[in-house]
Amino acid sequence: MNPKFSRANQISASLSVALGAFIGLIFRGAMDSNWLSDLYPKLTGILTLTFLAIVPLVSGYITVRNYLRTTPPGQQRWWRWLFLPWLAVLLTMAVSVAIKWEGIICLVFASPIMLTTALLGGLLARLLWGRLQRRSPGTIVAFALPLLLILVENHIPLPNQTRTVETAIFVHAPAVVVWDNIKSVRAISSAELPSSWIYTIGFPRPVAATLSHDGIGGVRNAGFTGGLVFTESVYRWEPLQDLAFTIRANTATIPHTTLDDHVTIGGAFFDVLDGEYRLESRPDGILLHLTSHQRLSTHLNPYAALWTEAVVRTIQEQILFVIRNRCEHTIGTEASPLRAQTQQEPQP
DSSP, rough: OOOHHHHHHHHHHHHHHHHHHHHHHHHHHHSHHHHHHHOOGGOOOOHHHHHIIIIIHHHHHHHHHHHHHHHHHGGOOHHHHHHHHHHHHHHHHHHHHHHHSSSSHHHHHHHHHHHHHHHHHHHHHHHHHHGGGGOOOOOHHHHHHHHHHHHHTTTSSSOOEEEEEEEEEEEEEEEHHHHHHHHHHHOOGGGGSSHHHHHTTOOOOOEEESSSSSTTTTTEEEEEGGGEEEEEEEEEETTTTEEEEEEEEEEEGSOOOSSGGOTTSSSSSSEEEEEEEEOOOOOOOTEEEEEEEEEEEETTTHHHHHHHHHHHHHHHHHHHHHHHHHHHHHOOOOOOOOGGGGOOOOOO
């Protein structure tokens, strides 16, 4: 291949990626701007259908259309127009993290849907270019699409959906030992917690849960690393059987370095409502259940629920893992490596 042609192709691809990323950054900056927040308070941040799905679709479309427009047909490579949209979205994400618009947690959650819709946008651009060439919708028309959809989405109320996460683990210990280890949880060392993907992407680790006094009305303060604290008020107290409590995240005191605004617990999009430990007696121990309810309020609840439930389930499994190990260690039957897996299925 002529080196001049190869270099020109590379420049065309790079400029196309930069253009697509620039479009994404324009919308990302606009969605956190003061004037847009005042006009459309429901759309502040990235947890919207417009930003998660439509903006990357438009970014992918503009990237591929510009590549096809600036690259002679004989020099176009299918793998470029297929994957350039991903590069544009990834560049948008990288810049957003670098200038602290987003945290790693948010981008991990958003990346699957953003990369998928960006690819679809690129495929759409290739399809329309093959049929219409330069008469296919251009950058200005594509840029206007998210602006129109913002107006529509702003008038769609955010739903309040309650989700339930149930976990359980079998504990070879008597009920009195299990009860003592759930009503309050002494300080958890990092060595007691197995590694997990949620910690890798930045979620806080559980630290301890202190109880003000036994009985209904008792207050548990459940702390996590990074200054994340939940106030849990006991409303059901059945010793050796059932402990249930409401949960309130102390949102105002959570440092911004712990969780960004889009995944803050107790924020506009997500909250944990209550929790319950239930002890089910078995001949050789206790089947310990931990159940919680969460509020989810986004225009993409089915997608968001995949992530929120995975995170909550993992946290619950981690806490049950610690409780089980402590209980069994207390009675001299410390868990074996095989039983130390947090995904262990409860015994029937």
